[in-house]
Amino acid sequence: MSKPPPSNYPDIGDIGEDLVAQWLQSNGWEILHRRFSCRWGEIDIVAQYDNNKATTNHQNGNYQDSILAFVEVKTRSAGNWDAGGRNAITAKKQAKLCHTAGIFLAQYPEKADYPCRFDVAFVFCQRLSKNLDGAIITPESLTSLSIQGYEFKLQDYIPAAFDAPILNY
Structure with a gap:
């Protein structure tokens, strides 16, 4: 499959x-990796949170205050077909994310003992009208960003959105 030609439109997935x-x-998370990919799939964001950096001692194997999140981001515009991205988190997609997370942990064994979870973020995107006289009324968001004539809003962030499925190899 060839790459689509460049356009004047931003890549809304990347911006989301x-x-x-x-x-x-x-919110205190450290971004460890963006768009980690392997032959099994891609993880949009790998992030680490240390509840108490002052008392966490990773050298002695004390990881109870840290967590590793594998974050799937779904960016959608109005009129999307999959309930704002919610219907795109299928069992097959979850299995791919879990397998890819396993590859990540194999490549970064120093993170293998961290408690892990799979989070999902939903971002709403809309094109801003140049002729807009009034305010845009949209659902409340956790945060927002305007760029290149578009507005992006983080609508929902679900920590531990799903459990790792049992994989049979």
Whole structure:
């Protein structure tokens, strides 16, 4: 499959991921990796949170205050077909994310003992009208970003959105 030709439109998926990464960082998360990919799939964001950095001692194997999140970001515009991205988190997609997370942990064994979870973020995107006289009324959001004539809003962030499925190899 060939790459689509460049256009004047932003890649809304990348911008949605940027918004979620910024929001995570503003809430104390460290972004370890963006768009981690392997032959099994891609994880949009891998982030780590240390509840108490002062008392966490990773050298001695004390990870109870840290968590590793594998974050799937779904960015959608009005009139989308999959309930704002919610219907796109199928069992097959969850299995791919879990397998890809396993590859990540194999490549970064120093993170393998951290408690892990799978989070999902939903971002709403709309094109801003140049002829807009009044305010845009949209559902409340956790955070928002305007760029290149579009407005992006983090509508929902679900920690531990699903459990790792049992994989049979």
